[in-house]
Amino acid sequence: MGAVTITSGVTTEPLLELDRLSVRFALGGGRGEVRAVSDASLRLRPGRVLALVGESGCGKSVLASALLGLLPGNARVRGAARLADGTELLAAPERVLSRRVRGRLLGLVPQSASTHLTPVRTARAQLAEVLRALRPDSGPDAADALAEEVGLRPADLDRYPHELSGGMAQRVAVALALAGDPPVVLADEPTTGLDRPLVHRTLDLLAAATDEQRAVLLITHDLAAARRVATDVAVMYASRIVESGPAEEVFADPWHPYTAGLLGALPGGGFRPIPGHPPVLTELDRLEEEWGCAFCHRCPDVPGFAPCTGNPELLDLGDRSVAAHPPC
Numbered sequence: 001m002g003a004v005t006i007t008s009g010v011t012t013e014p015l016l017e018l019d020r021l022s023v024r025f026a027l028g029g030g031r032g033e034v035r036a037v038s039d040a041s042l043r044l045r046p047g048r049v050l051a052l053v054g055e056s057g058c059g060k061s062v063l064a065s066a067l068l069g070l071l072p073g074n075a076r077v078r079g080a081a082r083l084a085d086g087t088e089l090l091a092a093p094e095r096v097l098s099r100r101v102r103g104r105l106l107g108l109v110p111q112s113a114s115t116h117l118t119p120v121r122t123a124r125a126q127l128a129e130v131l132r133a134l135r136p137d138s139g140p141d142a143a144d145a146l147a148e149e150v151g152l153r154p155a156d157l158d159r160y161p162h163e164l165s166g167g168m169a170q171r172v173a174v175a176l177a178l179a180g181d182p183p184v185v186l187a188d189e190p191t192t193g194l195d196r197p198l199v200h201r202t203l204d205l206l207a208a209a210t211d212e213q214r215a216v217l218l219i220t221h222d223l224a225a226a227r228r229v230a231t232d233v234a235v236m237y238a239s240r241i242v243e244s245g246p247a248e249e250v251f252a253d254p255w256h257p258y259t260a261g262l263l264g265a266l267p268g269g270g271f272r273p274i275p276g277h278p279p280v281l282t283e284l285d286r287l288e289e290e291w292g293c294a295f296c297h298r299c300p301d302v303p304g305f306a307p308c309t310g311n312p313e314l315l316d317l318g319d320r321s322v323a324a325h326p327p328c
């Protein structure tokens with residue numbers, strides 16, 4: 001896979017590159033394996049917000065946990081995930097992940113800011129502690145500067161988590177994720193439980209955090225959220241990325257029937273949810289072997305239960321890629 005792309009004369013190395021990342025969980029007791037992530041390949045370039053979207057349970061969070069080295073013991077991981085400095089995340093020992101990667105090279109914006117923060121200490125105390133650990137040479141004004149960067153007043157930092165509104169807590173969480181100045185920010189459902197205006201402000205904040213040195217991987221099942229800020233999108237279905245490309249192009253002209261189905265379920269798309277449910281992940285190997293792809297039984301383009309001759313492998317077609325899915 002070519003790691004360097006020339007875009008209008010500017011060379012942009014990916015800050016994060018996934019090459020056929022796969023994760024399986026052994027269930028034990030003869031109950032088989034959960035195939036949670038299958039051959040996921042992605043490139044995250046500086047200045048970009050890449051949204052990884054897909055229904056609940058399709059493997060988005062497992063992919064994030066694999067990058068952070070936070071998978072449970074029954075997980076088996078394959079493939080590669082490289083950072084720009086050459087760190088191979090999947091092979092790195094916990095010592096390297098905890099000392100050099102988490103917070104410094106990979107910042108994490110958690111799903112729920114309020115449960116992420118320690119209730120008995122002020123936001124300032126928590127931010128100062130993280131700054132001391134990640135940026136020991138930072139001056140006394142660093143916390144205030146970070147607060148300002150995420151749209152908080154310095155005085156807000158002197159509150160305890162229960163004194164912060166949901167939006168303020170989420171801003172503190174973003175500030176904590178940015179404290180180590182990481183080139184890659186991973187945000188897993190960062191807007192869960194927030195109302196729409198707050199969803200928008202949090203997303204805009206993440207988009208604003210991207211620059212020539214930084215990119216965001218935004219994990220969400222909220223397609224409207226992805227649409228608002230993503231420059232690139234990867235659509236995941238039943239453990240596989242089935243389509244990816246520049247967000248504007250994918251949203252305007254989806255190639256995979258699953259992407260089209262997700263868009264059709266949005267208010268602007270007519271509120272038509274995709275019928276049926278994703279397959280059980282322990283059945284994926286058998287399904288793909290028998291049917292070609294795992295979306296057939298929900299696919300509007302495949303009449304009845306005729307197996308489709310789709311190839312679940314992602315085909316690279318220039319800027320965009322799609323899992324071939326004839327006759328769609």
Ligand SMILES: Nc1ncnc2c1ncn2[C@@H]1O[C@H](COP(=O)(O)OP(=O)(O)OP(=O)(O)O)[C@@H](O)[C@H]1O
Nearest residue numbers: 025034036055056057058059060061062072221281
């Ligand atoms: N330790 C584990 N053992 C077995 N299966 C697991 C384990 N952890 C996760 N899974 C399964 O992996 C699949 C993918 O889960 P994941 O949390 O990545 O979904 P998701 O796309 O993030 O969904 P959501 O939008 O709900 O967060 C699920 O079917 C889940 O049950």
Ligand code: NI
Nearest residue numbers: 293296308310
């Ligand atoms: Ni199909």
